[in-house]
Amino acid sequence: MIDRDQVxxxxxxxRLRLTDDEVDRMAGELSKILEHVETMNQLDLEGVEPTxxxxxxxxxxxxxxPRPSLDRExxxxxxxxxxxxxxxxPSPGAS
Amino acid sequence: MxxxxxxxxxxxxxxxxxxxxxxxxxxxxxxRGRAAADELGAYLWVADDTPEDAGTLPPIAVKDxxxxxxxxSMAGSRILEGYRPPYTATGVRNLEDAGVRxxxxxxxxxxxxxxxxxxxxxxxxxxxxxxxxxxxxxxGGSAAAVAAGTAPWAIGTDTGGSIRQPASLCGIVxxxxxxxxxxxxxxxxxxxxxxxxxxxxxxxxxxxxxxGHLQGRDPCDSTSLGxxxxxxxxxxxxxxxxRFGIWGMEEPGLEPGVAEQVNATLARIEELGxxxxxxxxxxxxxxxxxYYVIAPAEASANLARYDGVRYGPRAAxxxxxxxxxxxxxHDGFGExxxxxxMIGTYALSSGYYEAYYGTAQKVRTxxxxxxxxxFGEVDFVVSPTSATVAFKLxxxxxxxxxxxxxxxxxxxxxxxxxxxxxxxxxxxxxxPVGFQIAGPAFSEARILDAxxxxxxxxxFGGVPVT
Numbered sequence: 001m002i003d004r005d006q007v008x009x010x011x012x013x014x015r016l017r018l019t020d021d022e023v024d025r026m027a028g029e030l031s032k033i034l035e036h037v038e039t040m041n042q043l044d045l046e047g048v049e050p051t052x053x054x055x056x057x058x059x060x061x062x063x064x065x066p067r068p069s070l071d072r073e074x075x076x077x078x079x080x081x082x083x084x085x086x087x088x089x090p091s092p093g094a095s
Numbered sequence: 096m097x098x099x100x101x102x103x104x105x106x107x108x109x110x111x112x113x114x115x116x117x118x119x120x121x122x123x124x125x126x127r128g129r130a131a132a133d134e135l136g137a138y139l140w141v142a143d144d145t146p147e148d149a150g151t152l153p154p155i156a157v158k159d160x161x162x163x164x165x166x167x168s169m170a171g172s173r174i175l176e177g178y179r180p181p182y183t184a185t186g187v188r189n190l191e192d193a194g195v196r197x198x199x200x201x202x203x204x205x206x207x208x209x210x211x212x213x214x215x216x217x218x219x220x221x222x223x224x225x226x227x228x229x230x231x232x233x234x235g236g237s238a239a240a241v242a243a244g245t246a247p248w249a250i251g252t253d254t255g256g257s258i259r260q261p262a263s264l265c266g267i268v269x270x271x272x273x274x275x276x277x278x279x280x281x282x283x284x285x286x287x288x289x290x291x292x293x294x295x296x297x298x299x300x301x302x303x304x305x306x307g308h309l310q311g312r313d314p315c316d317s318t319s320l321g322x323x324x325x326x327x328x329x330x331x332x333x334x335x336x337x338r339f340g341i342w343g344m345e346e347p348g349l350e351p352g353v354a355e356q357v358n359a360t361l362a363r364i365e366e367l368g369x370x371x372x373x374x375x376x377x378x379x380x381x382x383x384x385x386y387y388v389i390a391p392a393e394a395s396a397n398l399a400r401y402d403g404v405r406y407g408p409r410a411a412x413x414x415x416x417x418x419x420x421x422x423x424x425h426d427g428f429g430e431x432x433x434x435x436x437m438i439g440t441y442a443l444s445s446g447y448y449e450a451y452y453g454t455a456q457k458v459r460t461x462x463x464x465x466x467x468x469x470f471g472e473v474d475f476v477v478s479p480t481s482a483t484v485a486f487k488l489x490x491x492x493x494x495x496x497x498x499x500x501x502x503x504x505x506x507x508x509x510x511x512x513x514x515x516x517x518x519x520x521x522x523x524x525x526x527p528v529g530f531q532i533a534g535p536a537f538s539e540a541r542i543l544d545a546x547x548x549x550x551x552x553x554x555f556g557g558v559p560v561t
Contacts, residue, residue, distance in 0.1 A: 002441070006441075007437070010437055010440050010441045010444060011437065013440050013444060014395060014424075014436050014437060014440040015399075015402070015417070015420045015421050015424055016421060016424050016425060016428075016433060016436060016437070017418075017421040017422055017424070017425040018425065018433075022433075026433075026434065026437060029434060029495055030434070030437060030438060030441065032495075032496055033387060033434075033438060033495060033496055033499070034438075034441075034451075036383070036384055036387070036496055036499075037384045037387055037388055037451065037455075038384075039381065039384050040381055040384045040385060040388075040454050040455065040458050041454070042381075043378065043381060043458065043461065045454065045457040045458070045461070048457040048460050048461060049457070049460055050453060050456030050457050050459070050460060051456050051457075051459040051460040051463060052288065052456060053274075053288045053318070054274050054275075054288070054463065054511065054512025054536075055274060055275045055318050055320065055512070057275075057317070057318065057320070060317035060318075062314060070181055070182070074181045075181065077181070078178055078179070078180075078181075078405065078406040078407075079404065079405055079406065080403060080404075080406075080407070080408060080409035081409065087404050087405055089404055089416055089419065090414060090415055090416050090419060091415075091416070092415075092416045092417075
């Protein structure tokens, strides 16, 4: 079971504001989903190696050669607020 | 242009262009008109004009989450509303290099999270067979556009079934290639160890042509390998000597009408010279549980970048940076996306990581081992693509878990990284049923050949053009 406090803690980790109603609903929904997820524990997984990806590749390297990339102007074009040289945000220490 | 093109596959149109009987510009203009008149909600953007260089093949409908330079690419999410990327996804660029032009961007579940297209930030898509029903998801717009004849062919992405399930529910062909066959560069990411791009088409030949153009190693995606032997056009008309393992027919949720069509298809396999035997995938039943840890975990990391700083709309919050992030993400993400971010963040959080993510990765290993064992016995593993025909709009939205279980038959393959196709095999209650064929990694050519032979025998032919 996931309670309200856990929901609020996880929402904080995920930088996600939730309204009061959403916190309650999320607690119920996550509990139900995790209950299903926990059916994994019926399996005997002793000694089984975890799979993080399925491609039979390790350390794909390339020559460290500089290549042209996006112009700064183009990269800044889609930002909701930008200066000539960067993305503009409120001070992280403002509050 | 007359509606004559509507009755042709993309390959047939390409042959006319080749023979000089049709120009690519005429084809583009015809399909642009069809796409612009779409009434199903399948498109989020349609090209304004026919491009000066209209290429050499019929144009394509592209799932919204593929970045296309200068064209709205929002992954179905309000948090990317108005975003026009400065670059084009490799898969789309490969198609452009082959002479295919982008006709439009198709609606989808937000960030590809969903099985009904009802999670789009821009409204649902209707199934052309019955407009009160869902087209499936997450590539619902691409599937509906091809089925309704508003696009000659389309591409989508499949993470847990997002190409195959909508193809099944809309009565068309959809293929998820081997992980690594197609570059993921420029695909707005959902779950990076699972996401794969593939075709949604009228028939198996069109799927092979598109996949042939899409695939390839890409320096911009270090997990891309291409398909080593390429993708030859399928020609098989017989299945002599091929062994098919049928899986999942005892599932309690399997609709009798779906089972009936699948059984009829198994009988066709035998008529065509193949053999059918039941096969066990002992861990596959736990696929949904593992998937709904792994995919949300990866998504929670991938979606951390949407913070109202570099692109998309920004909410002010209380004036400080943290509340700017939190309010932007609250306002921009839909309910399902927030839910998945929460599951993923929880599963990766301190004290729970091993119990959830670690366990799910071990289940993933077991599922891959199940398939490896199966492919020691048979050439292909087959099953229904979906336990049900297209369900009603709104039918599963109140119960997230019921929606997740829609992916029962399609989730094990991406967990194992292997390719699978869904082809239409008949109707149940007047709605299409999909038949799924999976094979070992990089067996695309053999899967397409088997699907081609079956397709000829089934002669589905049902596109509900309106």
